Amino acid sequence: MTPEEVGERLVHLLATDDPEKGTVTTEVSGGGPRHARAVVDVPVARWWFAAEAARDAGALGFDFFDWLSAVDELDGGFSVVAHLWSTRRRHGVLLRTRVSRQDPEVESLVDLYPGATWHERETFEMFGITFARHPDLRPLLLPPGFEGHPLRKEFVLAARVAKPWPGAKEPGESEGGGAKRAPVRPPGVPDPNEWGPLKGQAPPAPERERRAPRRTE
Structure with a gap:
């Protein structure tokens, strides 16, 4: 059919x-x-x-x-x-x-x-x-005591605010060193000065920069 x-x-x-x-x-x-x-x-x-x-x-x-x-x-x-x-x-x-x-x-x-x-x-x-009538709606993937529902659109993507980045370099930093640029706040991640353990203490994180339009010949 x-x-x-x-x-x-x-x-x-x-x-x-x-x-x-x-x-x-x-x-x-x-x-x-x-x-x-x-x-x-x-x-x-x-x-x-x-x-x-x-x-x-x-x-x-x-x-x-x-x-x-x-x-x-x-x-x-x-x-x-x-x-x-x-x-x-x-x-x-x-x-x-x-x-x-x-x-x-x-x-x-x-x-x-x-x-x-x-x-x-x-x-x-x-x-x-x-x-x-589901026989067993126990938690399946998330740890015990987890609050919220991660795939709802209002859920705050806050891992980078709650704890520092675990790697030696921020994503996007080169191996060549040089001046460390301010980390850009990814979409969906709140400003650490407005949400999280550093609320009211951290400087506002910069917004994602807009790329200049590509030139066409």
């Missing part, structure tokens, strides 16, 4: 006359003929049911769970995306839903796809999205 046919088939399987259940829509991702996928957007309340319909061997037969992650859409909440694959029919689908920033929760797919366990734990840890 083509990506268009896969998307239309899943939309048909989820069709309902109840407007309160929300609308299911489909589009096709980029990637060209060999890599394009049907992208099916479903309301968060129908996330589990959509995965169940996709798995049905008599319909689309998505028997393999490939991966799951999320995208921080800022005021729009979070997009949760799962890639499912049919090992027999050799077609795939990107199943997508949107959860709010105030209540980021979606149904776990572990009972349908046991392989989702690790992916949901990672997404919970990195984005703070709860997967209802």
Whole structure:
């Protein structure tokens, strides 16, 4: 089946006359003929049911769970995306839903796809999205007591502020020595004079310099 046919088939399987259940829509991702996928957007309340319909061997037969992650859409909440694959029919689908920033929760797919366990734990840890009925949402990658969710866009990238650079030279310094230039603050890293252990004590870090436009003949 083509990506268009896969998307239309899943939309048909989820069709309902109840407007309160929300609308299911489909589009096709980029990637060209060999890599394009049907992208099916479903309301968060129908996330589990959509995965169940996709798995049905008599319909689309998505028997393999490939991966799951999320995208921080800022005021729009979070997009949760799962890639499912049919090992027999050799077609795939990107199943997508949107959860709010105030209540980021979606149904776990572990009972349908046991392989989702690790992916949901990672997404919970990195984005703070709860997967209802997941059997074990323990921390997976971060150390005990870690605060915050590193893949949220408001998360402060503060490692260079909290502790000094461990190498002998700052990144970009040459081996030839010479005068040491002031370190440039990378994007996403706060000014150490405004955040961190040296707040109010350190001189402001310089902003990243803009490169001059390249001359063309």
